[in-house]
Amino acid sequence: MNERAQRxxxxxxxxxxxxxxxxxxxxxxxxxAAALRARGLTVTLVREPGGTAxxxxxxxxxxxxxxxxxxxxxxxxxxAARAQLVAEVVRPALARGEVVVCDxxxxxxxxxxxxxxxxxxxxxxxxxxxxxGGLVPDxxxxxxxxxxxxxxxxxxxxxxxxxxxxDDARHDRAFHDRVRAGFLALAEAEPxxxxxxxxxxxxxxxxxxxxxxxxDLLPTSVAEVGV
Numbered sequence: 531m532n533e534r535a536q537r538x539x540x541x542x543x544x545x546x547x548x549x550x551x552x553x554x555x556x557x558x559x560x561x562x563a564a565a566l567r568a569r570g571l572t573v574t575l576v577r578e579p580g581g582t583a584x585x586x587x588x589x590x591x592x593x594x595x596x597x598x599x600x601x602x603x604x605x606x607x608x609x610a611a612r613a614q615l616v617a618e619v620v621r622p623a624l625a626r627g628e629v630v631v632c633d634x635x636x637x638x639x640x641x642x643x644x645x646x647x648x649x650x651x652x653x654x655x656x657x658x659x660x661x662x663g664g665l666v667p668d669x670x671x672x673x674x675x676x677x678x679x680x681x682x683x684x685x686x687x688x689x690x691x692x693x694x695x696x697d698d699a700r701h702d703r704a705f706h707d708r709v710r711a712g713f714l715a716l717a718e719a720e721p722x723x724x725x726x727x728x729x730x731x732x733x734x735x736x737x738x739x740x741x742x743x744x745x746d747l748l749p750t751s752v753a754e755v756g757v
Contacts, residue, residue: 542624542625542627542628542629543630543744543747544624544666544667544669545630545632545668545670545671545747546631546634546635546671547631547632547673548635548637548671549673549674549675550674550675550709551706551709552679553674554673554729554733555633556577558673558729559577559631559632559633561737562631562741562744566629566631566744573628573631576615576632577633578608578611578633579592579608581618581619582611582618584614585614588610588611589611592604601648601649604642605643608639608643609636609639609658610661612636613662616663632667635670636662637670640655640716641709641712645708645713646701646706646708646709667723669743670717670723671725671744672716672717672726673729673740674710674714674726674727675730677707677710678703679730681703725743725744727739727740
């Protein structure tokens with residue numbers, strides 16, 4: 531029995547938001563956390579890479595537009611930050627019975643370094659299992675939208691928030707197409723865990739759909755509260 535199944539009888543829940551660049555993961559992770567707190571739940575909100583002193587240092591390396599990384603180096607760095615986040619923040623919060631909302635998790639490595647850059651998916655799964663100790667989300671929400679829409683959103687956003695994944699010549703339109711297709715394939719392969727939300731819709735609609743997507747994980751008295 532995996533760790534996700536073992537938690538079903540407890541109150542701690544682990545929710546991750548995934549999706550291609552420009553899908554609005556950070557915004558909707560924050561909105562989901564706020565909505566759950568408004569319903570009386572204790573929520574820990576984290577992001578990848580980051581969330582710890584080590585993770586934030588790794589984040590600066592990973593997203594530095596002046597550095598060139600091999601895909602394997604990216605995968606190992608993401609997983610190093612992930613290991614620290616799980617050990618230092620996520621597991622303790624779940625043990626306290628909290629809801630953990632995470633902006634990206636191990637599925638991003640499968641989509642970007644696996645489907646996008648061509649690394650072996652099974653090898654990446656082994657590395658992720660080591661870094662997380664087998665911790666699997668209770669629910670993963672895929673914020674899906676056309677690649678051109680997401681990249682245009684990123685281009686219109688603050689320049690300081692853009693990363694080498696948007697402007698590196700190796701991360702062209704074909705790369706982002708593969709990443710999106712990878713996310714959709716992951717969701718199709720594990721429908722019990724994943725929910726797909728149309729991230730091209732208006733922000734309020736997306737926020738409502740995200741909340742509905744986690745409703746079955748919440749205590750009945752909470753889930754019955756209107757969106």
